[in-house]
Amino acid sequence: MEQMIANGNMIPFEKGETVLTALKRAGIRVPTLCHIDCLPPVGACRICVVEDTATGQLIPSCSFPAAPGLSVATHSVKALKARKTIVELLLANHPDDCLYCDRNLNCDLQKLAEELGVRQRRISGERIAQFVDNSSPAIMRDPEKCILCGKCVRTCEEIQGVSALDFSGRGSKCKISTAFDQSLNLSTCVSCGQCVMACPTGALTERSSLREVMNALQDPKKTVVIQHAPAISVSLAEEFGLPAGSDIMGLMTAALKKIGFKAVFDTSFSADLTIMEEATELVERVTKKGVLPMITSCSPAWIKFAETFYPTVLPHLSTCKSPQQMLGAVIRHYWAGTQGIDKKAVYSVSAMPCTAKKFEAEREEMLVKGAPDIDAVLTTRELAKLIRMYSIELDKLEPAACDLPFGERSSAGKLFGASGGVMEAAIRTAHYLITGRELGNLVVAAVRSGVGLRETALTLNGLTLKAAVVSGLGNARKVLDEVAAGTSPYHFIEIMSCPGGCINGGGQPRGIDRENVKRRLAALYAIDAAATLRVSHKNRAVAELYEKFLGKPGGHTSHELLHTTYQARTDLL
Amino acid sequence: MNTMTEQVLTRYPGAGRDKLIPILQEVQEADGYISKEAVALIGRHLGVPASKIYGVATFYNQFRFTPKGKYHIMVCRGTACHVKGSADILERIERALKITAGETSRDGLFSIEVVACIGACGLAPVICVNGEYHGKLTGDAAEKIVKSYQQREATHGN
Ligand code: SF4
Ligand code: SF4
Ligand code: SF4
Ligand code: FES
Ligand code: FES
Numbered sequence: 093m094e095q096m097i098a099n100g101n102m103i104p105f106e107k108g109e110t111v112l113t114a115l116k117r118a119g120i121r122v123p124t125l126c127h128i129d130c131l132p133p134v135g136a137c138r139i140c141v142v143e144d145t146a147t148g149q150l151i152p153s154c155s156f157p158a159a160p161g162l163s164v165a166t167h168s169v170k171a172l173k174a175r176k177t178i179v180e181l182l183l184a185n186h187p188d189d190c191l192y193c194d195r196n197l198n199c200d201l202q203k204l205a206e207e208l209g210v211r212q213r214r215i216s217g218e219r220i221a222q223f224v225d226n227s228s229p230a231i232m233r234d235p236e237k238c239i240l241c242g243k244c245v246r247t248c249e250e251i252q253g254v255s256a257l258d259f260s261g262r263g264s265k266c267k268i269s270t271a272f273d274q275s276l277n278l279s280t281c282v283s284c285g286q287c288v289m290a291c292p293t294g295a296l297t298e299r300s301s302l303r304e305v306m307n308a309l310q311d312p313k314k315t316v317v318i319q320h321a322p323a324i325s326v327s328l329a330e331e332f333g334l335p336a337g338s339d340i341m342g343l344m345t346a347a348l349k350k351i352g353f354k355a356v357f358d359t360s361f362s363a364d365l366t367i368m369e370e371a372t373e374l375v376e377r378v379t380k381k382g383v384l385p386m387i388t389s390c391s392p393a394w395i396k397f398a399e400t401f402y403p404t405v406l407p408h409l410s411t412c413k414s415p416q417q418m419l420g421a422v423i424r425h426y427w428a429g430t431q432g433i434d435k436k437a438v439y440s441v442s443a444m445p446c447t448a449k450k451f452e453a454e455r456e457e458m459l460v461k462g463a464p465d466i467d468a469v470l471t472t473r474e475l476a477k478l479i480r481m482y483s484i485e486l487d488k489l490e491p492a493a494c495d496l497p498f499g500e501r502s503s504a505g506k507l508f509g510a511s512g513g514v515m516e517a518a519i520r521t522a523h524y525l526i527t528g529r530e531l532g533n534l535v536v537a538a539v540r541s542g543v544g545l546r547e548t549a550l551t552l553n554g555l556t557l558k559a560a561v562v563s564g565l566g567n568a569r570k571v572l573d574e575v576a577a578g579t580s581p582y583h584f585i586e587i588m589s590c591p592g593g594c595i596n597g598g599g600q601p602r603g604i605d606r607e608n609v610k611r612r613l614a615a616l617y618a619i620d621a622a623a624t625l626r627v628s629h630k631n632r633a634v635a636e637l638y639e640k641f642l643g644k645p646g647g648h649t650s651h652e653l654l655h656t657t658y659q660a661r662t663d664l665l
Numbered sequence: 666m667n668t669m670t671e672q673v674l675t676r677y678p679g680a681g682r683d684k685l686i687p688i689l690q691e692v693q694e695a696d697g698y699i700s701k702e703a704v705a706l707i708g709r710h711l712g713v714p715a716s717k718i719y720g721v722a723t724f725y726n727q728f729r730f731t732p733k734g735k736y737h738i739m740v741c742r743g744t745a746c747h748v749k750g751s752a753d754i755l756e757r758i759e760r761a762l763k764i765t766a767g768e769t770s771r772d773g774l775f776s777i778e779v780v781a782c783i784g785a786c787g788l789a790p791v792i793c794v795n796g797e798y799h800g801k802l803t804g805d806a807a808e809k810i811v812k813s814y815q816q817r818e819a820t821h822g823n
Contacts, residue, residue: 249714255714255716255717256716257716258714258716258717258719258720259720260719260720260723260724261723261724262723262724262725269716269719269720270716270719271701271704271714271715271716271718271719272701272704272715272719272730273719279716280714280715280716664701664704664705664715665705665708665709665714665715
């Protein structure tokens with residue numbers, strides 16, 4: 093390692109690193125706005141400037157290469173003043189809306205203004221009135237709060253390979269827009285929410301369903317139930333200032349009961365159910381020469397991505413609904429009956445790490461006899477808001493267990509929260525279904541970490557199944573090009589839209605922070621390692637649901653309730 | 666209309682992003698504006714997403730995304746006209762028609778385009794409606810001209 097100087101001390105760096113990376117390693121924080129950790133720097137906002145002590149010049153640390161002999165002052169008066177001026181300029185035409193803003197107390201811009209001591213509007217710019225775009229079922233865009241940092245554009249293009257957004261116009265008319273400035277619902281946006289995670293302001297948020305849920309909770313004619321996704325219990329804690337990777341399953345469940353949900357169910361249960369259906373479908377496709385490779389279908393942004401960009405690949409998608417929808421369907425069409433409740437009186441809420449789940453819940457293809465599986469979807473962030481709104485103090489609660497029958501889960505179902513998890517759960521069960529024996533120590537290490545393509549193969553009774561896992565839609569494109577060309581070597585592919593899977597979903601606590609995602613991942617694997625029930629096919633509650641209601645996996649009732657269809661889209665690409 | 670775009674594209678086999686501007690110019694020349702269909706074709710040809718094409722096209726003032734109106738008003742923003750107050754002229758016309766430069770009114774009657782010097786500096790500030798020049802304008806005069814075309818439509822219809 094080579095050395096450079098920061099604030100008078102030697103700090104190490106690797107060749108090719110930026111000053112910012114070196115500073116970070118040395119534990120010195122410099123604020124950033126336009127920088128995205130995993131993408132090449134663009135140096136657009138210049139909030140990250142530090143002073144080169146030799147020349148007195150300000151250099152953007154996020155894009156400036158570290159060099160031996162370079163000496164920087166990160167918090168010289170000059171650097172601090174420059175940063176403050178930049179924030180003042182950004183605020184010059186910014187609405188003074190903090191109190192009414194989704195990002196209040198959790199906004200990068202607001203935080204910088206506070207940290208840098210902005211106390212008055214020194215610079216005033218012309219404000220251009222713009223419409224809020226609330227056309228999408230998942231994402232809201234308030235262009236007036238946009239500071240044109242470009243993070244959403246780069247996330248959408250470079251991470252997700254969608255490119256729904258770009259800069260348009262020039263000078264004072266420059267803004268972020270879709271092609272032809274159409275509303276988001278008419279664009280190629282797949283509702284993944286990764287841009288929301290990246291956005292430093294309140295310009296991008298989820299479309300909130302909090303009000304509907306609150307109203308339902310108070311409606312005596314409704315039985316309001318909630319399910320929570322596998323990836324939520326290991327991320328919600330961050331919204332309450334606890335370290336990333338804390339699992340607060342019991343407290344979260346207790347909080348939801350206290351808020352007034354009649355039943356709290358675990359979506360990991362229906363992840364197990366999904367595995368039973370999906371493994372059956374896979375075996376069927378393999379043995380009956382169906383369309384292969386089969387691709388997972390539990391990530392709704394991926395579904396829209398396929399419908400939009402790869403319509404020819406649609407026959408490869410598993411027809412299984414996602415765990416959210418499956419649980420919604422059995423809650424309404426089975427559980428309601430067991431409780432003596434009219435199925436129309438059930439108001440089914442889901443708490444998801446995902447914005448696209450809002451889009452999924454509204455899909456026409458999901459209706460069963462005209463009834464939606466899910467009435468309202470809350471993101472992890474909205475769930476935290478709900479808990480705060482009802483003045484629940486998590487630390488004063490006793491952990492509670494989820495309600496039966498949809499509270500029992502295998503840790504394989506829990507692994508759905510991570511990229512590779514569906515595959516691992518499916519392999520565990522496929523191994524058992526085909527050989528009658530459990531898979532060795534159950535761990536499928538080959539698919540466990542990373543966001544890029546991971547492959548594995550397993551030979552079962554002389555049948556070799558090749559499988560691949562990929563997350564981040566941009567990463568998925570290569571695999572899909574092969575599928576579209578008919579040259580894919582795989583039998584089964586797992587695709588999750590968000591890099592790393594749902595633990596990094598677009599509805600999770602804000603920020604593109606790989607460290608936090610790693611901790612959430614570690615928490616999921618720790619839960620699996622400690623679990624006694626680790627395979628979906630041994631989930632007794634799932635078996636019982638088949639006995640009492642569904643019949644057999646892939647059977648008639650399953651097809652009616654748990655499977656769906658897809659539509660090719662013709663949006664302007 | 667697509668065939669126009671297709672014809673343009675055949676002149677650019679295997680082209681990359683760097684040919685986007687000349688292609689857009691030729692398509693606009695042929696079609697009079699850049700349609701969504703054209704963008705779809707260009708995007709597929711160059712491998713560029715529609716949002717990017719729109720972004721690039723809106724960076725320059727010369728492209729329009731709606732067909733021209735029955736009355737196409739070119740407002741000169743060249744130097745001479747600028748000095749004589751063409752910014753005000755443009756604003757007055759935009760306000761009178763409730764559209765901005767590059768747009769076409771909903772009824773399809775009017776469109777505004779901002780152009781650099783149209784070679785009539787002696788008459789600055791100048792606008793040109795369907796080839797007819799109006800010079801030495803004031804804001805009021807410009808508005809009157811717009812009104813006269815509106816009136817003509819109201820009385821004669823089409
Ligand atoms: S985006 Fe941030 S700074 Fe702007 S109004 Fe919202 S909280 Fe305030
Ligand atoms: S939600 Fe996803 S697809 Fe839509 S604009 Fe944001 S990053 Fe792009
Ligand atoms: S919407 Fe957010 S991420 Fe996108 S440019 Fe504006 S401030 Fe940046
Ligand atoms: S964070 Fe370095 S220039 Fe924006
Ligand atoms: S500048 Fe307007 S005509 Fe020359």
